Amino acid sequence: MxxxxxxxxxxxxxxxxxxxxxxxxxxxxxxxxxxxxxxxxxxxxxxxxxxxxxxxxxxxxxxxxxxxxxxxxxxxxxxxxxxxxxxxxxxxxxxxxxxxxxxxxxxxxxxxxxxxxxxxxxxxxxxxxxxxxxxxxxxxxxxxxxxxxxxxxxxxxxxxxxxxxxxxxxxxxxxxxxxxxxxxxxxxxxxxxxxxxxxxxxxxxxxxxxxxxxxxxxxxxxxxxITPRQRGYTCQVVERPAGSVRRITERMEVGQAKLALGFRTGGITMGHPQFPALLVCNALFGGTANSKLFLRVREELSLCYSVSSLLDKLKGIMVVPAGVDAADLNRAEQAILEQLEEIRRGQFTQEELEAARMAVRSGLRSARDSQGRMEDDCVTRQLATGTPEGSQALLEAVEQVTAQQVEQAAHAFVLDTVYCLTGKEGE
Amino acid sequence: MEQLSYANLGERLLRGKLNNGLTLYVLPRSGYCRQFAFLATRYGGIHQRFLQADGSWIDTPAGVAHFLEHKMFDSPDGSELKTFAATGAEYNAFTAADMTGYYFTCTDGFEENLRALLGLVSRPYFTQERVDKEQGIIGQEIGMCLDEPGNGVYYQLLENLYAHHPIRQELAGTVESISHITADTLYQCHGAFYRPGNMVLCVGGDVDAQLVARVAEELLPVDPLGAACTDLGERELPQAVRAYGEKEMAVSVPLFELGFKGEPPQPGESLRQRLMGELACDVLFSASAPLYSRLYEQGLINSSFDSMYDCAPGCAHIMAGGESRDPKAVMEAVLEEARRLTSEGVEPQLWERLKRAAYGSMVRRLNSLEDTCMELAQGYFEGHDYLAFPQIFQSVEWEDVAQLIARWCTPERGSLSVVRPLPGMEELEAEREEEGI
Structure with missing residues (x-):
């Protein structure tokens, strides 16, 4: 190509x-x-x-x-x-x-x-x-x-x-x-x-x-x-000190409660030297079906029907959405945070790290098989960095990410806000 | 293996039946980084009653096929999932009305992953303890589906259309029905349906077909039995059970789904009937046909409006739906348009254009390895060659579609399903509490 x-x-x-x-x-x-x-x-x-x-x-x-x-x-x-x-x-x-x-x-x-x-x-x-x-x-x-x-x-x-x-x-x-x-x-x-x-x-x-x-x-x-114009892209990346977590609970007629945890990435976004490690860390934490959130919180503890982590690579935000039984809300939140703690403490195997790396690698490579994803990637990169190039360099950087860098990336995540949507019954 | 060539689509396909009874399709795609493998069994949500090896019929609870799909990912040491993980493969599975499919996509380690997939699906490992635990997980999934308005409006329509065909039941079953599932049930159903003679493997990408065949023959047992024998109950009457049904859910604007009950295709006619059914949907509902713009301009539908043809063994129907403030008016307009089309016919230019557009969108779908492999599997179960669609397109005439519309799109065969907002939903403002930090 x-x-x-x-x-x-x-x-x-x-x-x-x-x-x-x-x-x-x-x-x-x-x-x-x-x-x-x-x-x-x-x-x-x-x-x-x-x-x-x-x-x-x-x-x-x-x-x-x-x-x-x-x-x-x-x-x-x-x-x-x-x-x-x-x-x-x-x-x-x-x-x-x-x-x-x-x-x-x-x-x-x-x-x-x-x-x-x-x-x-x-x-x-x-x-x-x-x-x-x-x-x-x-x-x-x-x-x-x-x-x-x-x-x-x-x-x-x-x-x-x-x-x-x-x-x-x-x-x-x-x-x-x-x-x-x-x-x-x-x-x-x-x-x-x-x-x-x-x-x-x-x-x-x-x-x-x-x-x-x-x-x-x-x-x-x-x-x-096709006339001259100014570049329009800007994005304010916010860093927050750890420790002041905001909590919002809203109630609605729902059978299953929904939890959403919002983290700031400590200023790490696309193009930042730590970004490749952040990608691998996200994959290890909740970005794939082999992640800690999926295997531990969903499969092993059965605390969530669905749980994953999503990274906004331009804004420097990670969101963890989860579908949970209302009775399990607190336990699910604790279990999710515990998985991140484990990564911070280096409690993951070389095997888990390689799996996360392979998932990121496969995701980046397979984008070439979809015109829709290529379009989205190129337009996004063109806007944010001024060039559509960069996936090859990112791929190479991902290959070099070490366990220690993943731990550091996990430390960069700061929990900012916890949102919870739960049922009206049993208030 | 037999090599088929589809010059007008720029495609090749290798097809064969292996010594163990498994049917294999390989779709070579040299430019792709990914490889995709899809292993499917002719066993889905509707197959609740079937013949066992000892010649007796057995009835199983609603939701077993889906439950089994979840439990197939268990193995004594979990080594297969570790293989997927180690190579960065993405794997998943789904249960449809008439099939269950397992698949992975990868860019590295294709053979290891293929071995893992075939091993996982062919070696059942169920324990009562894990079955009990899964009841909790699937119970949550069922709960989630019950909250989902799109799901609610869809099943309400199927209940309106069908008297007893199992298509009208939620695929995953109910919390009650799955409570009857035991490890034994799963072994029974696995034994009956997860046999090479009842399955198909479709692989796409830059892969070696001989390697795939060798691995499949090595890992899957020999199966002399062929396709499983199932019972879907008495043939349905052509009429819908009831013309209307509604319920209230947490939505902002009413959702509706209208549908018309058809007949299942004759043997060998499934692809042709599908193209006819889809063209009938286009003539009636497409944005370039007259009804759509009229309804849109009257504010009766919005861009969420969509239609489809669907069929499974023993049933076929067309559906259309979306959001509307007045679903009954939409249904009336659709019936009126069907009457007009059958009496006055279609404008020839519109017909040619719709056929051309439908052809183009099928060609476009071939970009997706996943979609194409799944279509090949579906075609195998239904008895058609999916990649032959260009020839079938050319043979479908307006008269065929007009007859289908005249037969199906009548008040007797039609039904309307509506989900209305719960009282107070329109001006919804969730009660909120701010908790201290």
Whole structure:
């Protein structure tokens, strides 16, 4: 696989991976802005409103007809939070020209359609159509309100809000339901103009098309975006002294209690010299089905149905979500913390360490087998470090991590907040 | 082993039946870093009554297949899991209505991992003590599923559609049903279903097919019996049991799932019926068909709206659902659209476009080793060659799909399942307590 990166204009990057491994080509465009309370709702709404219709394909039916015609190209908007940035993306996956039944070139029309959706929307009176703004506002509000349906995700979401209160990270990348319902076409249009003019832009392609063909189609389909702009990525990494743990308990009609423990990583994030050790430590602690949390707390002690640990590599946070019987909440929390203590004390075998290392290694290597993961990794790295490269160097660094470095990394984790969602009965 | 070639998809497949009775598929993919192995048995949640080796029928509690799946990861010394761990392999398993599958994916140590997988699944090791403990773990899993609104709306629909087919029961069983499971039950079911003649192994990636065949013949016993014999009860009537069912759960917006009961496919027709069922869903529910935009613009559905065709031995249905403030209005509109399509037909351009899109998305799915291997296994159990889908696509005509819609999508065969918010849920604000530090 050959990867090329070029700066099309200051703040506008194109990353392309040429490969014949897949049946498809993937093209994405991501507009990145700082995550802010005043703008988050509008920016989250914009791609949804754009996806309702363009000038040439003014409704869902005609837009879907156009993607169906391109062999069911999967083309859709997304909003990603990366650290304290909000990434507004359109991603398109189309079958490679080699598999088109009528031998048509699919990449060019698919890119033009994507450019058209992003840059040439259906308008009335010089702004977005009022009916689209209203219904997408309602849909966004529903999505925000529906967060509560998945109780484990809800626990993680609430933990993050409480733990990072006052930091941009605590904001919902989808914004607020109230603001979404009150959005007007004029206000949204203004935000849209700002987004197009100011956001940092990353284009990504992976597939069999040669570099010059990709660059040409991107320049053609997205010409208005290829103008100078400032880099938009920042992320405040917070360190906290150990010992002051905040506890939040909320009650709701749930059969199974949900626990979420939030840790700060002591300033270690992607690119930090200790980051490879942190990755291995996370895998050993709770990142895999061979981890201490899984084998000891779930399998051996049967204290949780589900338990794992998740690392936010940009923000420097680790979250441990667990599904627990309400009666076992305290014991489960103690058992989870005890596993971390054991790593700090060096109570893990060489075998366990190697298993964790192999899991990280396998995870990093196997990303190359998925266009979706490659896209996400490259765009994330491009934003955070200014280059899509780095997985090879990280892989090599992971090979060198020692037991002592893992212990040190475990010491870096500081428990910040414990969130607990439990039932209403038996209060 | 036989080598098959699918030039239009750029795929090759090696297929064979080994001396011990196991069916093997190998999908060579040279560009991939990962290797994937999937070992499946034709035994799932619906297989509760089956013929034993002594010729007698036995009834087992709901949830055994799933319970067994959990317990297969136990072995006397745990060496198989250590192998997965040592090589960084990811392993897992799932239980579906009609199969249980075990798999790993790795980038290092493929042969060791393959040996571990085959060893784990073929050597049962159950103790009453561990079975008792697992009842607690699965009890929690069942509890978690009961809290899950998507699960609730889905099973309520199946209960509305089917009178007795076991598809209507929760796959994992109930806390009560699994309380009857003993180590003996597990040995009985393992003996009946975990035999090479009732199983298939699908491997994908940059692997040596001869090595896979050799290891599988070395580790799995010879099985002269072939596929297991099961009983799914009397054939279901075509009509749905009831047209409507609702319950209250912790959701913010009502969830619904509507469905139409169909007939299981004729032998050899399973892939063709699936493509027809999926195209029927597209014509009725896809975003490029007229009904979707109308409902969307009326605010009756949102982007969570989705549809599917599903089938298992003895049953087949199509479903569509999502969030809606007025699910009954959606159901009425769907029935009306089905009537319109069967009487007026479909616009030819729309039909061609939907077929092209469906073809493209199946080609796209081939990117995934996991999905492709699982489809090959499913195809083996259902009696079709999954990678033959391009030819079958070309043979499906609108008239076939129109007939399917006319037969299935009627008020008699349809049903609607709704999950409404608990009182007070819409303006939910969790009671909270801040505890001292």
């Amino acid at each position: 050959e990867r090329i990166q070029t700066t099309l204009a200051p703040g506008v990057e194109l990353v392309a991976c040429r490969t014949e491994q897949f049946k498809t080509g993937v093209l994405s465009v991501t507009l990145t802005v700082p995550l802010r309370e005043e703008t988050a709702t509008a920016y989250a709404m914009i791609p949804e409103v754009l996806y309702r219709g363009s000038r040439l394909h003014p409704d869902i039916e005609q837009l879907s007809a156009a993607t169906d015609q391109l062999y069911g190209a999967s083309l859709g908007p997304s909003v990603r939070q990366r650290g304290e940035s909000q990434g507004i993306s359109f991603l398109c996956s189309v079958i490679d020209d080699r598999y088109a039944l009528d031998g048509m070139a699919v990449l060019e029309p698919a890119s033009m359609l994507m450019g058209e959706i992003l840059l040439d929307p259906a308008v009335e009176g010089g702004v977005f159509r009022a009916d689209y703004v209203q219904s997408e506002g309602a849909n966004l509000a529903d999505r925000i309100n529906a967060r509560i349906n998945d109780k484990q995700d809800w626990a993680i979401f609430r933990l993050t809000q409480e733990m990072c209160a006052g930091e941009a990270y605590a904001l919902d990348k989808l914004g607020s339901a109230q603001q979404a319902l009150e959005m007007t076409p004029e206000v949204l249009w203004e935000h849209y103009q700002t987004l197009l003019a100011q956001a940092q832009v990353v284009f990504y392609y992976s597939g069999s098309a040669p570099w010059d063909r990709v660059e040409q189609v991107v320049r053609q389909a997205f010409a208005p975006l």
